[in-house]
Amino acid sequence: MKVLIVGAGPAGLTTAVELARRGIVSDVIDLRESGSGLSRAVGILPASLEILKPSGVTGKLLATGMKVRQVRIYRHSSLALALPLKGSGADDEFVLGLAQDRTETHLRDVLSELGGTVRYGTELVDLRQDANKVTVEMRDGAKAEYDYVVGADGARSTTRELLNIDFRGHDLPETWSIADVDAEGWPNTNAFTVCQLSGGDVVVVVPLEPNRFRVVSNTEDALAALPLNLNVTNIRRAGEFKISIRQAAQYGVGRVFLVGDAAHCHSPVGGRGMNLGIADGAELARRMVEGGLEGYGEARHKVGKEVIAFSEAVRKVMTSRNPVTRFLVLAVLRTASFMPALQRQFAKKILYG
Numbered sequence: 001m002k003v004l005i006v007g008a009g010p011a012g013l014t015t016a017v018e019l020a021r022r023g024i025v026s027d028v029i030d031l032r033e034s035g036s037g038l039s040r041a042v043g044i045l046p047a048s049l050e051i052l053k054p055s056g057v058t059g060k061l062l063a064t065g066m067k068v069r070q071v072r073i074y075r076h077s078s079l080a081l082a083l084p085l086k087g088s089g090a091d092d093e094f095v096l097g098l099a100q101d102r103t104e105t106h107l108r109d110v111l112s113e114l115g116g117t118v119r120y121g122t123e124l125v126d127l128r129q130d131a132n133k134v135t136v137e138m139r140d141g142a143k144a145e146y147d148y149v150v151g152a153d154g155a156r157s158t159t160r161e162l163l164n165i166d167f168r169g170h171d172l173p174e175t176w177s178i179a180d181v182d183a184e185g186w187p188n189t190n191a192f193t194v195c196q197l198s199g200g201d202v203v204v205v206v207p208l209e210p211n212r213f214r215v216v217s218n219t220e221d222a223l224a225a226l227p228l229n230l231n232v233t234n235i236r237r238a239g240e241f242k243i244s245i246r247q248a249a250q251y252g253v254g255r256v257f258l259v260g261d262a263a264h265c266h267s268p269v270g271g272r273g274m275n276l277g278i279a280d281g282a283e284l285a286r287r288m289v290e291g292g293l294e295g296y297g298e299a300r301h302k303v304g305k306e307v308i309a310f311s312e313a314v315r316k317v318m319t320s321r322n323p324v325t326r327f328l329v330l331a332v333l334r335t336a337s338f339m340p341a342l343q344r345q346f347a348k349k350i351l352y353g
């Protein structure tokens, strides 16, 4: 079976790894000149660790990531709730904090151990298909034929555009800010720290390494908005980003399929995006080898729709500017702080969706 994977982000690399461990070494291309240095997704959920275990990727992730076992919610600088991430009663429950570029490096390393490689500097510009094959064309004019093509080329997917698939949804008007920093003395190194500010503003701190953190906010300057003391020694990257809430009307046409952000995108609240793409890639690879490809699109569209709804519900509650909603959120948090059963329900939702 000849498979082309367009895009070497987490979704494309997972598809390639999951095919390779079943004996199918695909061609993986990416228009970048080398791997990305951006640490976009920082939370790896238990489901993704389970998916990536058989290939050996999970072992590498666990060796480098930070085990986040708590969510600490502050009203400005006062702690409102410290929620242990204990949802199912399993001994060791956590979200793994790790910068996305590190996650991609581990996926690439395992892919190369399994005989695969990423061809960088190669951009898909055209594709045509008939009942038996897909013919693709690259920016340099090179053409090739494949049995299947996987569009893992992100939110602005060329593959999706070439298939004429509608990317339905909307863009949020507000700008969010992000900073990846080295810092010392932060007390919450095993926790997601969420600070609720006035008027629906929020700042979140995620540990990535013992002294490396992600700070993200729906304000103009995440670091300036943080009401707690983070002793920053180095700013690796600071910038702004916009959020789109969109989902492809269908996850493929004929012999061409979509995975990851090419099929869906939403806010980083809840930390679902990359994890959803990892699950898409794993399921597509399994169906390519074991059968049931025709059910891929419908199955993953349904999951994607649910995840987008969950992520949007959390974002709206977290950033609500409505004083009644904010009062209710605080009341629920206060109640949860002395109700272990409610805390477990929250934890379960965060860990397992």
Ligand SMILES: Cc1cc2nc3c(=O)[nH]c(=O)nc-3n(C[C@H](O)[C@H](O)[C@H](O)COP(=O)(O)OP(=O)(O)OC[C@H]3O[C@@H](n4cnc5c(N)ncnc54)[C@H](O)[C@@H]3O)c2cc1C
Residues within 6 Å of the ligand: 006, 007, 008, 009, 010, 011, 012, 029, 030, 031, 032, 036, 040, 041, 042, 043, 100, 122, 123, 124, 125, 152, 153, 154, 155, 157, 158, 159, 178, 241, 259, 260, 261, 262, 268, 270, 271, 272, 273, 274, 275, 276, 277
């Ligand atoms: C600020 C921020 C924070 C986030 N935090 C989280 C988080 O905590 N948890 C989480 O789960 N998710 C998070 N996300 C979302 C997450 O980063 C994405 O869901 C994830 O990167 C999508 O992976 P992907 O492989 O589908 O696409 P991408 O990572 O976008 O990779 C697509 C690749 O395709 C390549 N490509 C594009 N077009 C072509 C072409 N024509 N030919 C060849 N190659 C092409 C690109 O160069 C790119 O390398 C965050 C996103 C942002 C912006």
